[in-house]
Amino acid sequence: RITKAEDDPHADGKAELKTWGDKAMNAYQILRARMTPRKAWPATVTDFATQWEDWKSSCGYLDFTDMIELALEHCDDPPGDAFVGFFDEVQDCSALELALIRKWAQKMDYVILCGDDDQCLYSWRGSTAEAFLDPPADAQHKHILAQSYRVPRSVWELSQRWIKKLSRREDKDYKPRDF
Secondary structure (H helix, E strand, C coil), rough: CCCCCCCCHHHHHHCCCCCCHHHHHHHHHHHHHCCCCHHCCCHHHHHHHHHHHHHHHHCCCCCCCHHHHHHHHCCCCCHHHHCCEECCCHHHHHHHHHHHHHHHHCCCEEEEECHHHHCCHHHHHHHHHHHHHHHCCCHHCCCCCCCCEEHHHHHHHHHHHHCCCCCCCCCCCCEEECC
């Protein structure tokens, strides 16, 4: 089931999903990004997907998600045979993108994933805190920044009241600046 997120860019009404096709395309892209098995998709999305994929195929087109899916399926080695991977803002990656990163990471000597599950901003395109947190990192490989030098106390206090409402998150001891 696809629901509107608080941070959905369509929520302001300016780019509202008006048509059946808009809604189906949005759901289709999110389901693919989250790697939801096709048999679990609603029939309306499956019907749309069939037509969309037939059109892309007949024109020789790929969409962004196709490129990630193809890389996951066919590209065993990281680009340029990289042996170090540094991935930032990983909380905004979809499960599909993280699957590709993790596949390539198996061929690398050193890999660093940076992110904050409290700052997942792209749920409207399929990212979730769960995709970032699962599988969990071993404690010895996890480093949490405990002090902010940018966030003032008043903003921090408001954010802490709001962030506690999230159902899936890791608690962190994070201090604001004093001024």
